Amino acid sequence: MIIKTIGEILGQRPFISLAPGETLRTAATHMEEANVGALAVVEAGRLVGILSERDIVRRAVAQGMAPDSVTVAQAMTPDPVTIAVDDPVSDALAAKLGDAFRHLPVLRDGLVVGVVSYRDIPAEYLMLFERFREMSGAHADDTP
Structure with a gap:
């Protein structure tokens, strides 16, 4: 099967989100249970950020903050880059x-x-995209 859109990659997987006021411990528990590395942060139905494992480690744990007292809002990446499901x-x-x-x-x-x-x-998409970038860069260097 050829995958064409982001929606096809997502398939029927369940969507899990967090509220900005939840603790990092709660967030980490949700990530572990869902076997994911990041969760959308949603407030009043609107995307306000994304929280990744890396955010938890770098912005909280490595700074000596306790996961039970730090909120998602304190560690998340606000206003993330997004993509449409049909892209x-x-x-x-x-x-x-x-x-x-x-x-x-x-x-x-x-x-x-x-x-x-x-x-x-999928790995084949990554390889094709990298090859395209390499070729695009080579052609850009050839222009006078």
Whole structure:
């Protein structure tokens, strides 16, 4: 099967989100139970951030903060880059998935419906995209 859109990658997986006031311990428990590395942070139905394992480690634990007293809002990445559910997989990679960050919230009609991870992208897509970037760079260097 050829995967064409972000929605096809998400498939029927359940969507789990957090409220900004929840603790990092609660967030970590949700991540562990769902076997995911990041969760969307939603307030009043609106995406306000994304919280990744890396955020928890770097912004809280490594700073000596206790996971039971730090809120998601204190450690999350606010206003993350997003992608639409109907966008092609190449758009996620072009949005720096894998380079600048490892997770992208996915929107449908402005509402968050999931989070796509770099590890969700099939290896053959990653290889093709990298080859395209290499070739595009080579052609850009050839112009006078």
